[in-house]
Amino acid sequence: MKSKRPAIIAVGRTKFGEHYEREPERLIEEAWLNASSDAGIERKDLEAGYFSDYFLPITNKLGLEEGFLSELTELHVPMEVTRSFSSALINACNAIQAGRYNVVLVGGMEKMTDRWDKIRDDLMLLEDPWSYYAGCAPEANHELMLRAYIKKYGIKGEDLEKLDIALAQIAVKNHIQALKNEYAQYRRKITVEQVLKARRNAKKPLGLYDFAPISDGATALILTSEEFAKKFTDDPVYILGSSSATDYLTFPAREDRTGFLVSRIAMKNALDKAGVDLWDIQVLELYDQSTLMEMISLEDLGFCERGKAWEKVYVSCQNFRGYYEINGKRLFVNTNGGLKADGNPLGATGGAQIYEVYKQLKGEAGERQVKPDGELKYGCVLELEGFGTKGYVHILGRG
Amino acid sequence: MSSEPIERRVSYLGDRLRGRRCLLCGKEYFEIRDYCGRCGRKSFGKMVDIDLFFEKGELEVCTFINNPTNKFKKLGSYIYGIVSFHDGKIRVPGRLTDKLIKDEDEINLSSFEGREVVPRFRRRYSVDKSDIIPTISLTFTFADEYYPHQQYKVTKPKKEYDSPGIVGYGFYTSRFRIREGKMERSVPFIDEDAITAAVEAGKMALIHSGVDSTLVGKVYVGSESNPYAVKPIASKVAQVLKLGEENGDVQGVDAVDTEFACKAASSMFKDAAALVSYPKSNIQYAMVIGADNSQAAPRNSPGGELDLFVGYGGCAYIFGKQDVIAEIEGWYSCTSDTPDFWRRDGEPYPMHGGRYTGDPAYFKHIRKTAEKLMEKLKLEPEDINYFVPHQPNVRFPTRIAKELGFKEEQYLPAIQVARFGNTYSGSSPTGLASVLDIAKPDERILMVSYGSGAGSDAYSFITTSQISEKRKRQKLTVKYQAENPFIEYVDYNTYRRLKAGL
Numbered sequence: 019m020k021s022k023r024p025a026i027i028a029v030g031r032t033k034f035g036e037h038y039e040r041e042p043e044r045l046i047e048e049a050w051l052n053a054s055s056d057a058g059i060e061r062k063d064l065e066a067g068y069f070s071d072y073f074l075p076i077t078n079k080l081g082l083e084e085g086f087l088s089e090l091t092e093l094h095v096p097m098e099v100t101r102s103f104s105s106a107l108i109n110a111c112n113a114i115q116a117g118r119y120n121v122v123l124v125g126g127m128e129k130m131t132d133r134w135d136k137i138r139d140d141l142m143l144l145e146d147p148w149s150y151y152a153g154c155a156p157e158a159n160h161e162l163m164l165r166a167y168i169k170k171y172g173i174k175g176e177d178l179e180k181l182d183i184a185l186a187q188i189a190v191k192n193h194i195q196a197l198k199n200e201y202a203q204y205r206r207k208i209t210v211e212q213v214l215k216a217r218r219n220a221k222k223p224l225g226l227y228d229f230a231p232i233s234d235g236a237t238a239l240i241l242t243s244e245e246f247a248k249k250f251t252d253d254p255v256y257i258l259g260s261s262s263a264t265d266y267l268t269f270p271a272r273e274d275r276t277g278f279l280v281s282r283i284a285m286k287n288a289l290d291k292a293g294v295d296l297w298d299i300q301v302l303e304l305y306d307q308s309t310l311m312e313m314i315s316l317e318d319l320g321f322c323e324r325g326k327a328w329e330k331v332y333v334s335c336q337n338f339r340g341y342y343e344i345n346g347k348r349l350f351v352n353t354n355g356g357l358k359a360d361g362n363p364l365g366a367t368g369g370a371q372i373y374e375v376y377k378q379l380k381g382e383a384g385e386r387q388v389k390p391d392g393e394l395k396y397g398c399v400l401e402l403e404g405f406g407t408k409g410y411v412h413i414l415g416r417g
Numbered sequence: 418m419s420s421e422p423i424e425r426r427v428s429y430l431g432d433r434l435r436g437r438r439c440l441l442c443g444k445e446y447f448e449i450r451d452y453c454g455r456c457g458r459k460s461f462g463k464m465v466d467i468d469l470f471f472e473k474g475e476l477e478v479c480t481f482i483n484n485p486t487n488k489f490k491k492l493g494s495y496i497y498g499i500v501s502f503h504d505g506k507i508r509v510p511g512r513l514t515d516k517l518i519k520d521e522d523e524i525n526l527s528s529f530e531g532r533e534v535v536p537r538f539r540r541r542y543s544v545d546k547s548d549i550i551p552t553i554s555l556t557f558t559f560a561d562e563y564y565p566h567q568q569y570k571v572t573k574p575k576k577e578y579d580s581p582g583i584v585g586y587g588f589y590t591s592r593f594r595i596r597e598g599k600m601e602r603s604v605p606f607i608d609e610d611a612i613t614a615a616v617e618a619g620k621m622a623l624i625h626s627g628v629d630s631t632l633v634g635k636v637y638v639g640s641e642s643n644p645y646a647v648k649p650i651a652s653k654v655a656q657v658l659k660l661g662e663e664n665g666d667v668q669g670v671d672a673v674d675t676e677f678a679c680k681a682a683s684s685m686f687k688d689a690a691a692l693v694s695y696p697k698s699n700i701q702y703a704m705v706i707g708a709d710n711s712q713a714a715p716r717n718s719p720g721g722e723l724d725l726f727v728g729y730g731g732c733a734y735i736f737g738k739q740d741v742i743a744e745i746e747g748w749y750s751c752t753s754d755t756p757d758f759w760r761r762d763g764e765p766y767p768m769h770g771g772r773y774t775g776d777p778a779y780f781k782h783i784r785k786t787a788e789k790l791m792e793k794l795k796l797e798p799e800d801i802n803y804f805v806p807h808q809p810n811v812r813f814p815t816r817i818a819k820e821l822g823f824k825e826e827q828y829l830p831a832i833q834v835a836r837f838g839n840t841y842s843g844s845s846p847t848g849l850a851s852v853l854d855i856a857k858p859d860e861r862i863l864m865v866s867y868g869s870g871a872g873s874d875a876y877s878f879i880t881t882s883q884i885s886e887k888r889k890r891q892k893l894t895v896k897y898q899a900e901n902p903f904i905e906y907v908d909y910n911t912y913r914r915l916k917a918g919l
Contacts, residue, residue, distance in 0.1 A: 139486045151541055152555035153489050153497050153512035161480035162499060165526060169478060221524040222481050270499040270508040
């Protein structure tokens with residue numbers, strides 16, 4: 019089984035943010051070029067392509083994207099498009115593990131700012147139609163989950179204030195991390211007071227600074243079989259375990275509305291497949307579409323007891339040293355700034371998460387390089403689709 | 418452009434909040450499923466229909482939406498959340514309606530959560546003027562405010578009458594008002610229109626009458642503000658209220674819209690009564706609804722005088738021969754081609770003939786019709802307990818009542834225009850409802866409607882002993898809605914905005 023581990027030999031990405039003047043193909047091209055020149059690989063080496071995006075058919079009138087990518091790469095190999103980078107990656111892993119291909123390109127792209135006035139409506143495609151018909155907006159389910167969380171765990175008074183501050187600290191922390199990320203959309207500090215003020219001004223449980231932005235961007239990586247990886251590098255990063263799960267599209271109909279079932283299932287299965295213990299994970303990329311999602315995911319993945327993550331975050335962020343202190347260990351979370359500050363071009367986002375863990379494991383993260391308790395060996399990426407309708411976990415490791 | 422098939426399916430489920438329950442495990446679904454996801458194939462044929470239309474739910478959690486998606490922009494900001502029914506067996510998303518949230522308002526989500534809510538049938542969101550109007554009942558109001566939750570209990574009839582009459586009725590208007598001088602007028606919330614008022618009124622009539630909705634064989638809806646030039650309000654009413662026997666996804670009921678300015682509904686009272694009396698019709702009950710979001714041009718523009726008087730609301734009557742609360746003693750109608758008030762096709766607002774709307778129009782027709790019916794039935798004014806005229810304003814009905822020899826105690830109880838405004842097709846029916854709300858058994862009511870264009874219908878009703886018994890079934894009486902502590906007054910600009918709708 020060990021010989022079948024898929025290996026990442028190179029990663030590439032664009033800056034996330036607004037790329038007003040650039041077509042989507044220029045973005046994916048840049049990400050591919052960054053990755054391929056890193057690995058010294060050429061287009062003709064690619065045996066297949068797995069891509070992801072959500073909205074190109076709507077935002078850029080691109081229906082059959084495989085053909086668009088064939089035209090761009092002048093390749094006629096099999097290509098498939100799914101909606102999230104992690105889903106493309108999991109398909110690529112399956113194909114490599116099945117022995118079908120040795121070298122594939124995995125890419126993700128999104129151009130969200132092209133439809134600035136309609137993108138919030140487009141985002142509702144990720145929710146169930148009845149919620150949309152009832153007046154749901156993209157932020158609403160995050161806020162309802164927070165309300166349900168507060169209610170379920172009876173959080174009030176001083177504790178509620180701490181929970182509110184902990185969520186704000188997540189945004190502040192992610193902005194600080196992004197200062198060291200040259201590709202990040204927002205490279206400026208924000209304060210807890212700013213986050214709280216935005217909530218007060220909007221009279222909402224979560225405010226502008228609690229949510230990831232709308233972004234353009236692309237990411238790419240080259241995935242190979244374990245044997246093939248050796249031709250290019252002595253030190254690939256392996257995907258030790260991957261798993262995904264699916265939940266009801268309709269959030270109100272889910273049994274538990276204070277967390278994401280998909281994260282729990284996917285994490286358990288991915289750890290099992292990888293043969294890695296939860297507490298061996300040192301770097302973690304969480305899907306913080308909102309500050310709440312980062313906090314809840316700490317619980318869903320098993321790092322914090324349910325109903326308690328806010329306490330750990332609150333204490334860790336009182337004097338933040340770059341990591342959360344959980345279970346007496348250092349857990350580095352969203353070192354690239356997370357979706358909040360790095361940006362969230364949906365189809366490309368998962369690629370940036372993998373990019374970050376890859377760079378950390380390789381020791382190539384520059385200023386962002388983490389210093390865990392022992393040797394840095396394992397990282398984990400959680401990506402969600404919709405409001406927890408799909409969840410993907412990848413466990414990455416060296417050697 | 419809207420998708421017709423999608424709209425049909427969404428409103429079929431969403432207007433009535435239809436679903437299924439698994440008889441094996443009790444799990445409930447807000448969708449028409451043929452089997453239970455938990456029980457699998459053994460549950461085929463064991464799924465029963467449920468619907469939440471007459472139920473009450475609980476707003477479990479909610480949030481404040483101040484930046485809605487594009488089609489919801491006209492709603493401004495609102496509360497959105499999760500509503501549970503049947504002790505959490507089923508949960509649906511929902512928007513709170515009938516709430517005007519101002520910039521300076523504090524939002525305390527905890528003050529909304531955990532409270533009982535009632536589903537309300539409303540417009541879903543804005544669409545282009547040429548599109549199908551989307552509707553839904555995933556809109557809610559608090560049960561402890563203006564609109565209480567009321568059970569719909571089907572009651573077995575006790576008594577058969579010789580002549581047909583009113584079996585039950587309902588009046589509905591919104592909780593918003595504009596107050597100018599002595600006049601208060603109902604203002605629809607922005608997601609309301611003549612269609613939603615017709616459904617609400619019909620719902621109230623079912624609750625009051627206790628009539629099994631599947632026995633209603635015909636429904637007439639009179640309105641002059643149907644948002645469609647072509648497409649009946651009555652079909653929506655029939656589908657949402659499940660009138661007539663269900664046959665798959667169609668209702669075994671005849672439904673039709675009528676139009677004759679303000680007498681579109683009153684004109685059909687006799688047709689409904691005749692239909693239920695005709696033995697071969699096999700129709701036990703017929704429903705007549707008058708509902709309008711009364712239209713008026715803005716002030717200081719042609720036709721803008723009406724803007725001082727128009728209201729919003731609907732009134733519904735169920736006619737039959739069983740458990741009658743008011744028998745029809747007789748009727749008389751007259752018609753002339755008098756163009757005192759009109760609205761051309763495609764025009765948003767009606768025009769009127771100024772001072773000619775009074776004497777050659779309103780007064781003449783009401784006078785002639787009332788006098789003729791009284792003559793036919795050999796009645797003097799003192800034989801009549803209540804006189805209910807059409808009421809476009811306060812002055813007209815008062816003048817004609819006096820002219821016909823009625824005293825204040827006979828006509829004042831029926832004059833409701835100063836509380837709700839002129840509800841056009843709902844106007845004299847609302848006056849009648851306010852009298853039925855207070856009348857004792859064996860009293861005589863003379864109602865005379867007026868519709869521009871022009872004509873009048875006069876009816877004489879005699880109340881029965883059952884009027885008092887049925888009264889306790891209805892909380893949302895005319896008085897209750899007129900004197901409700903949850904009425905909210907709006908300024909002129911808000912009134913015009915709400916009236917213009919989504």
